[in-house]
Amino acid sequence: MADTNPARPRKALIVTGEASGDLHGANLIHAAKSADPGLAFFGVGGQRMAEAGCDILIPGEEISVMGLVEVIGHFPVIYRAFNRLKKILLGPDRPDVLILIDFPDFNLRLAKQAQRAGVPVLYYVSPQVWAWRQGRVKKIAKVVDRLAAIFPFEPGYYRGLDIDVEYVGNPLLDEVAVTRSRQEFLVGQGLSGDGPVVGLFPGSRQNELKFCFKTILDAAEQILKAKPEVRFILPVATSLGSGAFQQALDGYELPVTLVEDSIYNVANACDAVLTVSGTVTLQTALVGTPMAILYKMAPLTYALGKRLIKVDHIGLANIVAGKGVVREFIQEEATGERLAGEILRLLDDSDYNAQVRQGLAGVGSRMGEKGCSERVARMASEMSRGQVRKGKIS
Numbered sequence: 001m002a003d004t005n006p007a008r009p010r011k012a013l014i015v016t017g018e019a020s021g022d023l024h025g026a027n028l029i030h031a032a033k034s035a036d037p038g039l040a041f042f043g044v045g046g047q048r049m050a051e052a053g054c055d056i057l058i059p060g061e062e063i064s065v066m067g068l069v070e071v072i073g074h075f076p077v078i079y080r081a082f083n084r085l086k087k088i089l090l091g092p093d094r095p096d097v098l099i100l101i102d103f104p105d106f107n108l109r110l111a112k113q114a115q116r117a118g119v120p121v122l123y124y125v126s127p128q129v130w131a132w133r134q135g136r137v138k139k140i141a142k143v144v145d146r147l148a149a150i151f152p153f154e155p156g157y158y159r160g161l162d163i164d165v166e167y168v169g170n171p172l173l174d175e176v177a178v179t180r181s182r183q184e185f186l187v188g189q190g191l192s193g194d195g196p197v198v199g200l201f202p203g204s205r206q207n208e209l210k211f212c213f214k215t216i217l218d219a220a221e222q223i224l225k226a227k228p229e230v231r232f233i234l235p236v237a238t239s240l241g242s243g244a245f246q247q248a249l250d251g252y253e254l255p256v257t258l259v260e261d262s263i264y265n266v267a268n269a270c271d272a273v274l275t276v277s278g279t280v281t282l283q284t285a286l287v288g289t290p291m292a293i294l295y296k297m298a299p300l301t302y303a304l305g306k307r308l309i310k311v312d313h314i315g316l317a318n319i320v321a322g323k324g325v326v327r328e329f330i331q332e333e334a335t336g337e338r339l340a341g342e343i344l345r346l347l348d349d350s351d352y353n354a355q356v357r358q359g360l361a362g363v364g365s366r367m368g369e370k371g372c373s374e375r376v377a378r379m380a381s382e383m384s385r386g387q388v389r390k391g392k393i394s
């Protein structure tokens with residue numbers, strides 16, 4: 001039923017546990033301010049969403065873990081957060097719409113509670129059903145009213161189901177911007193830029209730090225041994241802070257500069273990047289910087305996940321490209337020696353470097369058009385007013 005009192009303040013509960021989700025959520029909130037100033041946001045997120053005007057009830061980093069083994073170890077914190085949100089949804093002061101961004105294992109359970117409470121659910125950044133557990137589409141259709149898909153191939157997975165799926169484009173296209181030249185950025189960080197610069201991108205989750213960072217630093221040691229003139233730049237995720245990285249770096253003698261700046265400026269300043277998988281691979285691809293991707297998890301988590309994953313590539317840059325544009329090093333293959341070898345090849349082999357850059361140039365063209373945040377803001381505004389369409393694929 002449509003809202004019969006448009007003057008009544010409307011509220012959107014928004015939930016994400018990822019650093020990338022915090023960024024997408026912030027851009028959505030900014031877009032909603034213009035599209036619908038009467039819609040207020042509160043919920044789970046990070047610093048960017050807070051700065052955009054969201055009332056943060058639970059910091060997203062408190063519940064941000066990936067993998068079965070890691071979730072079990074963090075379960076009490078996640079359980080308390082879930083129950084708090086459940087009480088809000090089922091209570092007398094429930095929101096007008098629930099907006100879920102990525103983070104599917106937590107958010108789909110929350111969507112079920114919203115369904116019980118009669119709160120419409122908008123899911124932004126679809127669970128990656130194309131990568132694993134495709135059977136989830138039926139579960140998603142049961143508890144989600146509208147889904148904002150960010151890849152053009154996603155809506156087809158929901159065809160014939162009772163859910164309104166709209167391809168909205170990719171949110172990264174709205175934010176990608178290099179605001180400083182390579183030289184300007186490096187000088188600002190106290191670096192000359194005369195020698196090669198390698199980016200170390202360890203991610204934004206605690207378990208990425210736990211399972212990947214030592215391997216990244218081992219690779220950096222070997223790169224430095226081969227090229228003493230190299231310098232490293234490490235972008236600090238707001239969800240982790242510099243202290244977590246500095247403690248690990250104390251055991252190494254590496255010329256690493258920690259920076260808190262746009263990931264696009266950082267990637268643009270680098271000759272090559274060593275990165276974990278995830279959204280950051282797409283961000284780096286949009287800048288066009290060659291990279292090597294590593295993926296490591298707890299052995300049991302990886303053994304279980306390997307049986308379920310249905311894609312040929314693990315890095316989003318390769319998935320969007322539809323081919324292996326950049327090399328991936330997974331689990332046992334992700335050693336310091338192999339990663340260092342790939343980065344050194346990118347630095348020393350100009351033909352290979354040009355080949356990778358050419359492949360990365362096609363990634364952006366496959367991601368749709370700009371305006372994603374505005375489209376999702378429109379969907380959120382409509383749903384907060386009781387306008388819910390189901391069973392439509394667009």
